[in-house]
Amino acid sequence: MASLPKTMKAVFIQKTGGTDVLQYADVPVPEPKEGEVLVKNEYIGINYIDTYFRSGVYNPPKFPYILGREGSGTIAAVGPNAPSDLSPGTRVAYLAQHAYAEYTSAPANSTVPIPDSIDTKTAAASILQALTAVTLIRDAHEVKKGDWVLVTAAAGGVGLWLCQLLKSVGAHVIATASTEEKRNLAKANGAEVLLEYHEEDRNLFVKEVLEITGGEGVHAVFDSVGKSTFDSSLAVVRRKGSMVSFGNASGPVEGFSLARLAAKNVKLVRPTLFGYIATREEFQSAAKELWSFIEKDGFNVKIHDVYPLSDIVRATEDIQSRKTTEWARANCPEDSARLPAPRSYEFLRVDFTKGKLHIGSISRKAKKKTTETSKVHFILNRWRPGKVFIMEDNHDRVDESDYHNIKLHEPFSWIWPSLSDPIGMEKFISLINYVFELKG
Incomplete structure (x- = not known):
């Protein structure tokens, strides 16, 4: 460990919430424990499940919590009793927590060597999905x-x-x-x-x-x-x-x-x-079969984009807005640019009576009264998924522009009773982001 730096760049949270809770800063480099290997990350996977831990749908085990669950790179150090095929200098892919960092200490049971014919970017885009x-x-x-x-x-x-x-x-x-x-x-x-x-x-x-x-x-x-x-x-x-x-x-x-x-x-x-790769033998077997498919059949491993780790907010936005039909990856190490500030509110209008969703910009300034009672306005702050404000049409008239209509894939009733629940809220946001590419 003497040749390793004492600190590294990482993306972590001190509390759950929107993208404004993401912090990009120096943290201590972890030391691999027994049965672990320390990987110097070259690429990390960005997955929708990461937004669940950030927003609180899934509870992080403790704070501060470094996000991410997969990556690829080179082993920098090994802990006691690490397998012989996982030695310093070996190129590997892994499934482990705390991947949004320059270094990740990963269990040997979920770490696998990468064949010479496969690059680390392809491996990172393959390992989880x-x-x-x-x-x-x-x-x-x-x-x-x-x-x-x-x-x-x-x-x-x-x-x-x-x-x-x-x-x-x-x-x-x-x-x-x-x-x-x-x-x-x-x-x-x-x-x-x-x-x-x-x-x-x-x-x-x-x-x-x-x-x-x-x-x-x-x-x-x-x-x-x-x-x-x-x-x-x-x-x-x-x-x-x-x-x-x-x-x-x-x-x-x-x-x-x-x-x-x-x-x-x-x-x-x-x-x-x-459930299928709980042991090292099972993980190795599945990974070797995957590498064989990639090598033999020349699979089309499309990558949506490669982001610097410091630009994790933009990467998260693309994942949440469903821009990515392929795979998004962050690249390490990277510059120390600051995370961008949260953007403005997104405004949504829902019409329950016709089973359609109306979405567009709504003025923040209330206008004259109206007698309409069949519509409810949800004022949704996209960057704080847990915050929703409700305003009925018969209280205030609002300006509306650039509206679109679309039939819901499901009756809206399954979402409505759950708006006070974080998981229900995440479903609501997922549906909105799936249907439309929201503009900040």
């Missing part, structure tokens, strides 16, 4: 050549990896995504059939999938959307197939009768990545 996809098609449901597989949200991070992996093993991929642009992206990454999910007529979606598969249905569904797609996804699984539910983008799946599974002997799986 791609390993998730590998375990889904290998452990949650073993996909075989010729299988029909449905992937929802196929243009997301895990979705794009699934499309490529499934094509690599010879499966037929049916992909759904929210826009034509995203569906085309899924096609470019291996999807064979593109479908628009019909929220208003789910029977039409089921009919289309059954027609494509000769009336049999798919061998497996990999669904990261949750509540809004679960019923129709389960309906298109063939006899002895698998329904793999690994996400809740539209909300948690509601309760249902297990008799629905018995009708076709369907297997329902709710997997997590870390």
Whole structure:
């Protein structure tokens, strides 16, 4: 440890909140404990789950808390009893807390050497989401050549990896995504059939999938959307197939009768990545399979952008506004620029009566009274996700401009009762940011 610096740059929080709670400053370089290795980071992964820890949806174990959960770089030092294949100078990728820093002390059990043929940027863009996809098609449901597989949200991070992996093993991929642009992206990454999910007529979606598969249905569904797609996804699984539910983008799946599974002997799986790679042997096995896929098949590892660590606010904004259909990565080390200050409020208007969402700019200055009572205004500070102000139209008239209408993917009632709850609040913000690219 003598040759290592005593301090390093890191991004951390002293409390939960919006992006204004992010701090970029010097902190002590950690010393690897038994069974750990100290990695000098070259690239770190930026994932949506990081915003949950920052905002308080998930509770950080203690403060100050350095964010981040994956990265790649070179081992700078090792703790006692570190494995022999993890020695100083070895290029590695890892899954561990506190990645938003120049150095991270990572457990050896979740650290793996990077082959010479793969660079550290590609490794950092692969380790979390791609390993998730590998375990889904290998452990949650073993996909075989010729299988029909449905992937929802196929243009997301895990979705794009699934499309490529499934094509690599010879499966037929049916992909759904929210826009034509995203569906085309899924096609470019291996999807064979593109479908628009019909929220208003789910029977039409089921009919289309059954027609494509000769009336049999798919061998497996990999669904990261949750509540809004679960019923129709389960309906298109063939006899002895698998329904793999690994996400809740539209909300948690509601309760249902297990008799629905018995009708076709369907297997329902709710997997997590870390449940499949709990031991070093499991982690190494999955990682080696991933490296093999990348080396053999020349996977398309797209990276949305590379940010300096000091620009973590902009990176977080892009993640939260759903600009990133690919993978975002921060690069270390970097300059010591200050974090930008929080921006102005975002204003939203919700019309419950027509089941539509109206979004646009609303003046902060109240105008004359109005007799309208059917609309409620949410004044949402985008940079402090826990703060929402409610104003009814019959109290004040507000100026409105540049409004857009869109039908909600879900009835708005599932969000409304939860606005006082941090998790409900995060769902609300996620939906808004998913539908629109909010302007600061």
